[in-house]
Amino acid sequence: MQENIKLLIELQGTDSVIFRDKNFIDSMPSKLLSADQAFKEIQSLYEGGKQKVTLLEKKKKDKEKETEDINERIKKIKARASEIKTNKEYQAHLKEIEAIEKERYAIEDEILSIMEAVDAAGKELKAEEIKVKAEKDKVEAFKKQVEKEMAEAEGELSEKKARRSDIADKIDPDMYNEYMKVLKACGGLAVVEARDEICQGCNMNIPPQMFVEIKKNEEINQCPQCRRILYWKEVNE
Numbered sequence: 001m002q003e004n005i006k007l008l009i010e011l012q013g014t015d016s017v018i019f020r021d022k023n024f025i026d027s028m029p030s031k032l033l034s035a036d037q038a039f040k041e042i043q044s045l046y047e048g049g050k051q052k053v054t055l056l057e058k059k060k061k062d063k064e065k066e067t068e069d070i071n072e073r074i075k076k077i078k079a080r081a082s083e084i085k086t087n088k089e090y091q092a093h094l095k096e097i098e099a100i101e102k103e104r105y106a107i108e109d110e111i112l113s114i115m116e117a118v119d120a121a122g123k124e125l126k127a128e129e130i131k132v133k134a135e136k137d138k139v140e141a142f143k144k145q146v147e148k149e150m151a152e153a154e155g156e157l158s159e160k161k162a163r164r165s166d167i168a169d170k171i172d173p174d175m176y177n178e179y180m181k182v183l184k185a186c187g188g189l190a191v192v193e194a195r196d197e198i199c200q201g202c203n204m205n206i207p208p209q210m211f212v213e214i215k216k217n218e219e220i221n222q223c224p225q226c227r228r229i230l231y232w233k234e235v236n237e
């Protein structure tokens with residue numbers, strides 16, 4: 001195989017790794033961001049649940065205070081019993097107590113249902129808390145993994161960049177320029193195999209006479225359709 005073809009194949013291999021690593025590194029910030037967002041969503045559900053429990057507990061306290069006030073009122077009314085002179089007054093006195101007690105029962109019922117709600121919300125909150133913890137662990141593990149993969153990609157990238165400039169220095173400048181043009185025009189793939197008379201870049205047929213030339217791997221041949229540089233993969237290479 002002609003040296004320039006060998007170099008172009010290696011250059012393409014190196015560039016492909018460089019593109020892959022660059023894409024990988026560029027995609028990481030948004031992946032990290034969406035992992036953080038997923039965590040924040042779960043956390044805000046948890047905070048909402050916490051707030052719900054707090055509000056219910058406050059409501060319960062308010063109702064308990066109301067009960068205390070009522071008890072106080074009943075006590076005061078009962079204290080006035082000694083001042084009662086007539087049966088009519090006594091009946092009115094009983095009625096008054098009865099009415100206030102009714103009020104108290106209603107509030108006590110409310111307290112019971114609030115307690116049930118607190119219980120249910122508390123259980124929900126516990127479940128949310130477990131989810132938050134699990135998600136936090138997951139995000140942290142993901143971040144660690146990303147850090148590791150980023151370091152690997154960055155290491156590989158700088159190694160491949162150095163290798164790339166070594167290769168580029170050895171290639172004929174005109175060929176290198178052509179390679180760069182095609183690379184840009186063809187989405188990062190400038191050198192492809194010609195297999196079964198088909199360009200592996202654009203999948204179009206290669207004219208038979210050209211295919212014969214390509215198989216010799218002596219000259220640079222370009223696909224008549226996509227302009228990619230074609231080579232023949234020799235079996236023993």
Ligand SMILES: [Zn+2]
Nearest residue numbers: 199202223226
């Ligand atoms: Zn082609």
